[in-house]
Amino acid sequence: MLEQNIIALKQEIGQNVQLIVVSKYRSIEEIQRAYNTGHREFAENRVQALLERKEALPNDIQWHLIGHLQTNKVKYIAPFIQCIQSVDSLKLLKEINQQAMKNNRVIECLLQIYISHDETKFGLNREECIQLLESDAFKSLEYVKITGLMGMATFTEDQSLIRSEFESIKSLFDELKEKYFDNAFRNLSIGMSSDYKIAIECGSNMIRVGSSIFQ
Numbered sequence: 001m002l003e004q005n006i007i008a009l010k011q012e013i014g015q016n017v018q019l020i021v022v023s024k025y026r027s028i029e030e031i032q033r034a035y036n037t038g039h040r041e042f043a044e045n046r047v048q049a050l051l052e053r054k055e056a057l058p059n060d061i062q063w064h065l066i067g068h069l070q071t072n073k074v075k076y077i078a079p080f081i082q083c084i085q086s087v088d089s090l091k092l093l094k095e096i097n098q099q100a101m102k103n104n105r106v107i108e109c110l111l112q113i114y115i116s117h118d119e120t121k122f123g124l125n126r127e128e129c130i131q132l133l134e135s136d137a138f139k140s141l142e143y144v145k146i147t148g149l150m151g152m153a154t155f156t157e158d159q160s161l162i163r164s165e166f167e168s169i170k171s172l173f174d175e176l177k178e179k180y181f182d183n184a185f186r187n188l189s190i191g192m193s194s195d196y197k198i199a200i201e202c203g204s205n206m207i208r209v210g211s212s213i214f215q
C-alpha cells in the first residue's frame with residue numbers, strides 16, 4: 001500500500017533527508033492518497049501534467065519540477081512552483097527570474113548537474129556550472145535563489161559506478177557551497193527508487209522517489 005510505503009520510507013530516511021514524492025504517471029486518486037498521509041512535497045517532470053494535477057489537487061501541495069524545462073513554458077508554473085530542480089542553462093535561469101519578477105516572488109532552483117554516462121540526460125558539467133555562477137548576468141538575477149544541486153546517476157546495475165557519480169556531485173556541491181554560497185545552499189537532490197540508499201550514504205539530503213512508493 002502506498003500509504004505504508006511513504007510512512008516506512010520516511011522512517012527509514014529520518015529527519016535529515018527530505019522525501020519528494022514523484023507523482024508522474026500516477027492518478028489523481030493515488031496522489032490524493034499520498035497527500036492524505038500528511039505528505040506535501042510532490043514532483044512532476046512535465047509542465048502540462050503538473051498544471052493538470054495542481055488544478056485537481058489541494059492548494060497546499062509544494063510542487064517541484066524535475067524534468068527538462070523549455071523557456072517558453074516557465075510562465076505557466078512561475079506563479080506557484082516551489083522549486084525548479086532541473087535548471088540547466090543561464091538562459092533558462094534568466095527566464096525564470098523574469099517570470100518570478102512578474103509574479104512578485106523569488107523562485108527556488110537547483111542546478112541540474114550531468115553526472116551520468118547516459119547521453120539522454122540533461123544537465124551542466126562542472127565547468128559550465130562555474131561559468132554560470134561567475135557570470136555577471138547570473139549575479140544580477142534577484143528573483144531566483146539557487147538552493148542546491150540535482151543529479152541523476154547512470155541507469156545501471158553497477159553500484160560502484162552509481163556511487164562514484166554521486167560522490168562526484170557531492171564534492172562539487174561542497175566546492176560550490178564554499179566558493180559561491182552561504183547556508184541557503186543546502187539541498188543535494190540525488191537518489192531515486194533504485195539508488196536512494198547509496199545517495200544518502202554519499203550525502204544526499206533530498207531524495208526523489210516514485211515507483212517504489214506507488215508500485
Ligand SMILES: *Cc1c(COP(=O)(O)O)cnc(C)c1O
Pocket residue numbers: 022024045066067152191192193194208209210211212
Ligand atoms: C522519474 C524520476 C524520478 C523518480 O524515479 P523512480 O525510479 O520512479 O523513483 C526521480 N527523478 C527524476 C528526475 C525523474 O524523472
